[in-house]
Amino acid sequence: DRSVFGQMKDPVWLLLTVVSLVPAYSIRIGFFAFVLLLVLAGAPPDRFQLVKFIIKLKGSQFFSSGMIQAWIAAIRYYLCVHPG
Numbered sequence: 001d002r003s004v005f006g007q008m009k010d011p012v013w014l015l016l017t018v019v020s021l022v023p024a025y026s027i028r029i030g031f032f033a034f035v036l037l038l039v040l041a042g043a044p045p046d047r048f049q050l051v052k053f054i055i056k057l058k059g060s061q062f063f064s065s066g067m068i069q070a071w072i073a074a075i076r077y078y079l080c081v082h083p084g
Helices: 004-008 011-020 024-041 047-081
Strands: none
Touching: 004 011, 011 024, 011 047, 024 047
């Protein structure tokens, strides 16, 4: 159990976080389906594990499908309105 700053130093955590934020080609969906399979495959999952999984899924969905796509759309709009 490390803090967020301790986790940021771990390259595996950074790689998994980046993979969970990629909305293209259903990478995020496949990643979270695999994580759900791992949660369900072991011992019977408790409520804490399932709630933590749902919160991480929805958090990454908000950031990758909401915020990143809004930034991309704003940049494209700006470049369309102000060419050159």
